[in-house]
Amino acid sequence: MKLLPILFTASLFMACNSDKKKDRSTLNFEEITISDTQEQKTTTPSFTRGKEVYSDFCMTCHLPNGKGIPGNFPPLAGSDWIKDKRAESLKAIKNGLSGPIVVNGEPYNNVMTAQGLSDQEVADVMNFISNSWGNSVKKEVTEEDVKAISK
């Protein structure tokens, strides 16, 4: 008699497990690795942390290859914002961004909500996107730089 609840629990556990497997095959963003490029040489601790932040908070829109979706989500790979509008990019990551903008000559008019990141995480993800997919900005952004940006 005592065995019954144990068996019951065990079969429940197995049922949950197989459900989980099913979920993973439909929701497989976790399994996609961010495509690195040959040129990428920076692997500072901030860059490495930023890669995690990117896959958790940014990849769904800007995609693993950083190319975004034309007309909807602007590219980060080769983005002139990341190269030339460093302060604006940081501010956008910290506070969100909406309304008409032009990235690499293409117009966008959409909404990016603030992702609720800490100042350190904003700096880390900026360092990651600034040195991935062929982007190369040597000077690292720090937590202090992000702190200095008004909310």
Ligand code: HEC
């Ligand atoms: C819900 C989708 C979405 C998510 C998630 C998202 N973004 Fe964006 N991002 C956008 C959109 C849309 C814009 C353009 C907003 C506009 O049209 O004003 C944008 C603009 C940008 C820009 C400036 C333009 C460019 O292409 O260089 C940067 C930099 C950026 N995002 C980085 C990030 C980072 C880093 C994260 C993760 C912390 C992130 N985004 C998460 C949708 C998203």
